Amino acid sequence: MSGKDQFMRTYVSVDCVVFGFDSNQLNVLLVERNAQLPNSRDLKLPGSLIYQHENADEAAHRVLNELTGIKKMTLKQFKSFTSPKRTQNPEDVRWLEFAYNNKIDRLITISYLSLCKINRRLNSVAKYQSLDWCPVNELPAMPFDHNQIVEESLEEIRRWVEFDPAIVFELLPSKFTESELRKLYEAIYRKELDVRNFHKKILGIEYIVPLDERQSNVAHRAARLYKFDKILYNKRMATIE
Amino acid sequence: MSGKDQFMRTYVSVDCVVFGFDSNQLNVLLVERNAQLPNSRDLKLPGSLIYQHENADEAAHRVLNELTGIKKMTLKQFKSFTSPKRTQNPEDVRWLEFAYNNKIDRLITISYLSLCKINRRLNSVAKYQSLDWCPVNELPAMPFDHNQIVEESLEEIRRWVEFDPAIVFELLPSKFTESELRKLYEAIYRKELDVRNFHKKILGIEYIVPLDERQSNVAHRAARLYKFDKILYNKRMATIE
DNA sequence: TTGTCTTATTGTATTTTATACTATAACTAT
DNA sequence: ATAGTTATAGTATAAAATACAATAAGACAA
Numbered sequence: 222m223s224g225k226d227q228f229m230r231t232y233v234s235v236d237c238v239v240f241g242f243d244s245n246q247l248n249v250l251l252v253e254r255n256a257q258l259p260n261s262r263d264l265k266l267p268g269s270l271i272y273q274h275e276n277a278d279e280a281a282h283r284v285l286n287e288l289t290g291i292k293k294m295t296l297k298q299f300k301s302f303t304s305p306k307r308t309q310n311p312e313d314v315r316w317l318e319f320a321y322n323n324k325i326d327r328l329i330t331i332s333y334l335s336l337c338k339i340n341r342r343l344n345s346v347a348k349y350q351s352l353d354w355c356p357v358n359e360l361p362a363m364p365f366d367h368n369q370i371v372e373e374s375l376e377e378i379r380r381w382v383e384f385d386p387a388i389v390f391e392l393l394p395s396k397f398t399e400s401e402l403r404k405l406y407e408a409i410y411r412k413e414l415d416v417r418n419f420h421k422k423i424l425g426i427e428y429i430v431p432l433d434e435r436q437s438n439v440a441h442r443a444a445r446l447y448k449f450d451k452i453l454y455n456k457r458m459a460t461i462e
Numbered sequence: 463m464s465g466k467d468q469f470m471r472t473y474v475s476v477d478c479v480v481f482g483f484d485s486n487q488l489n490v491l492l493v494e495r496n497a498q499l500p501n502s503r504d505l506k507l508p509g510s511l512i513y514q515h516e517n518a519d520e521a522a523h524r525v526l527n528e529l530t531g532i533k534k535m536t537l538k539q540f541k542s543f544t545s546p547k548r549t550q551n552p553e554d555v556r557w558l559e560f561a562y563n564n565k566i567d568r569l570i571t572i573s574y575l576s577l578c579k580i581n582r583r584l585n586s587v588a589k590y591q592s593l594d595w596c597p598v599n600e601l602p603a604m605p606f607d608h609n610q611i612v613e614e615s616l617e618e619i620r621r622w623v624e625f626d627p628a629i630v631f632e633l634l635p636s637k638f639t640e641s642e643l644r645k646l647y648e649a650i651y652r653k654e655l656d657v658r659n660f661h662k663k664i665l666g667i668e669y670i671v672p673l674d675e676r677q678s679n680v681a682h683r684a685a686r687l688y689k690f691d692k693i694l695y696n697k698r699m700a701t702i703e
Numbered sequence: 704t705t706g707t708c709t710t711a712t713t714g715t716a717t718t719t720t721a722t723a724c725t726a727t728a729a730c731t732a733t
Numbered sequence: 734a735t736a737g738t739t740a741t742a743g744t745a746t747a748a749a750a751t752a753c754a755a756t757a758a759g760a761c762a763a
Contacts, residue, residue: 228511228564230472231471231472233472233544233570275546276545276546277542298542301542303474303519305517329518331544380621398740399740399741416741417724417741418723421742422720422721440731440739441729441737441738441739442728442730442731442739442741443729444739444740445740445741640712641710641711656753657711658752658753661712661713662713663749663750665713680710681708681709681710682708682711683709683712683758684710684759686711
């Protein structure tokens with residue numbers, strides 16, 4: 222109960238797992254380190270140290286805004302990663318100190334989940350060499366505990382969908398087909414869904430509204446397009462809860 | 463991207479919301495500050511700065527162990543609170559600096575949920591003047607954002623129960639009646655449950671096993687006692703997931 | 704012993720929701 | 734015209750959730 226150094230004083234960052242859906246599988250947005258260091262081509266989750274005047278949500282919004290240009294993206298804090306071992310790799314620490322021009326001994330991170338339409342044009346961010354989508358099943362080994370963070374985010378997204386079903390539409394174009402929606406659910410739950418039962422369920426959900434429009438440029442029967450109606454959704458949620 | 467001070471460097475604490483159930487309502491375990499300062503009789507959540515060598519889970523276990531003597535209490539990290547404004551109150555900061563003998567400018571906290579049988583004898587902890595249970599509906603104004611933390615923990619406990627129904631038994635004595643269990647659910651969900659439907663459901667759950675024992679010393683018909691069977695529970699969970 | 708009080712215990716009918724199935728229609732491309 | 738591909742839709746069954754009330758058991762007091 223005395224020495225100045227037994228308590229953790231540290232830097233705190235946010236890291237964002239941004240999901241996108243390419244009509245087949247979930248993808249995660251990764252950035253390429255731009256450190257002018259050898260062996261620094263690694264991919265990692267986008268993130269940032271938190272600024273003095275910010276809270277963690279604001280920092281995450283800032284990171285996401287840099288990537289997408291969207292001011293207030295849908296996001297959700299989901300877990301803090303605090304192991305002293307997460308800055309065990311000297312190369313990671315070297316990159317950190319280069320990128321932030323600060324000596325960094327210990328770093329904890331607060332991880333965020335976010336969702337983005339995969340066709341959206343992304344900004345180029347000075348801090349990084351490039352950014353790109355990566356299928357969740359083909360993730361490279363990443364620095365820090367970023368692989369573990371993605372792992373846990375995959376469980377979190379299911380809980381999130383159950384709590385707030387509307388978030389899935391952030392992953393789809395504004396007009397989408399029933400099979401796109403079904404494949405998205407299959408990707409999130411990693412489980413095949415019965416086509417007919419799914420159809421029945423969608424029919425019964427009033428905030429998923431069928432349009433008088435169909436797909437174009439497909440080499441088979443064109444499917445009907447649907448849209449998500451946020452107003453109807455909010456009404457429904459208000460009556461249930 | 464330059465100055466040494468634009469990034470947050472800070473102390474990190476854990477705060478624990480420990481729930482107890484007094485066969486009627488949920489209670490939270492609060493500690494009384496022991497700061498030898500005027501106006502320092504405030505109640506707050508038990509917590510601690512994180513030590514250098516620890517991760518947050520270990521710090522939370524340490525705090526809970528101090529309170530209850532239990533080495534590995536069931537706990538769950540549920541949210542980080544990071545607003546720069548949380549150390550706005552000079553009195554809170556004075557208490558912090560007194561308690562930890564460190565100058566503390568900014569402090570974020572990682573909050574934990576935990577559960578405890580309310581009749582358990584609690585330790586006396588040097589750092590605090592006293593500890594006691596407080597009904598969730600009668601919480602005093604607490605320092606920092608502890609009121610908000612409890613608020614959000616009440617939503618979190620419902621999600622936790624849905625994910626892992628076994629945790630409710632951490633709040634009950636090892637032998638309990640059906641109505642105790644029902645009242646606990648009613649307290650968690652803040653909703654009355656139909657007695658007969660609840661009964662039917664309990665009958666169908668094999669890991670809630672009826673005993674050949676009844677309540678004693680009650681001024682009415684004594685109810686049957688039940689126990690929770692962890693082995694049967696684990697079997698069931700293994701077959702479902 | 705009787706009656707009153709309090710809580711324990713239980714079943715049935717209905718509705719809603721989930722599941723397990725396949726046949727045909729529409730469109731494209733050859 | 735035909736083959737290939739995906740879209741679309743209904744029925745029967747099972748499981749789960751809901752609504753609803755009468756009787757039993759024991760404690761206690763008169």
